[in-house]
Amino acid sequence: MLDAPLRARLDAPLARAAKALDRSWISxxxxxxxxxxLGLGSAxxxxxxxxxIALLLWLISRLADGLDGPLARLRAQRSGTESGAGGFYDITADFVVYGTTVVGVAIGASAAYDVSLWPFLLVLLAYYLNGAAFLAFSSIAERHHRTLDDGRSLSFLGGLAEGTETIIVHxxxxxxxxxxxxxxxxxxVIVGITAAWRIHAGYRALR
Known part of the structure; x- marks a missing residue:
């Protein structure tokens, strides 16, 4: 829900940061x-x-996640070629970080405060459903030439729970x-609602 307005504000600063990082030894x-x-360290x-320490590592990890895309686009503009490998690696790394940080918090909170683990299991289930919905839509939309291009590697259907909200909640x-x-x-609950919306919207968009 917050990704689009935030991206509008951050695109220019992130592009400038990408130019500053544009060195041969940084990819x-x-x-x-x-x-x-860093995300695994946070978990x-x-x-x-x-x-x-976990909070600091988490925030730096997400900053890195915001910089790899602008640098990749800068390199692609200069070379005139673009590979999907980086986008695949990026989204896979995001899923790994999101899942492991949920597990890390669940372990730490249950040990420190003797809380139940089932709410975190619900989060992982909601992440699974949400990820399946938008990844399936992106793949099928590409095949049928119905992609939603916002500059990212995949076609993202909006929803209540997006990257910005995930950073805030974690x-x-x-x-x-x-x-x-x-x-x-x-x-x-919020991620589950988003998953349901993406399933509904994706089905209608592909009909």
Whole structure:
């Protein structure tokens, strides 16, 4: 829901940052890898209940995730060629980070505050349904030439839960781990609604 207005505000600053990072030894894939490693570090430190460190690693990880795309587009404009490999790696890394950070918070919060794990299982289920819906739509839309081009590698159907909301929610349960399971219940509902909307909208768009 917040991705489109935020992208409108951040596209220019991120493009300038990408130009500053445009060095031969820095590649979009290396930035993606850095974001992946930092995200996994956030999950691990959350599981160890090192909440402040986990939050810092999470936010830097998401910053890296915001920079690999602009750098890839800058390189593609200069070379005149574009490969889908980077976009595939980026979205796969995002899914790995999202899933492992949910598990890390669940482990840490349950150990520290003796909370139930089932709300986090609901979040993972909602992520699974949501991811299946938008990835299936993107693949089939490409095949039938009905892509939605917003500059990203995949065709994204909008919804209540997008990247910006994910960053906010994952940050919240690292800031307030004692309330993480409450946040997880609400987040699972929102992501579930988004998944249902994407299934409905995707089916109608492809008819």
């Amino acid at each position: 979009p894939d290396r930035i993606t890898t850095a974001g992946l490693v 691990a430190t959350a599981a160890l209940q090192l909440w402040a 940050s919240l349960w690292l800031i307030l781990p004692m309330l993480a399971w409450h946040i997880a219940i609400g987040w699972a």
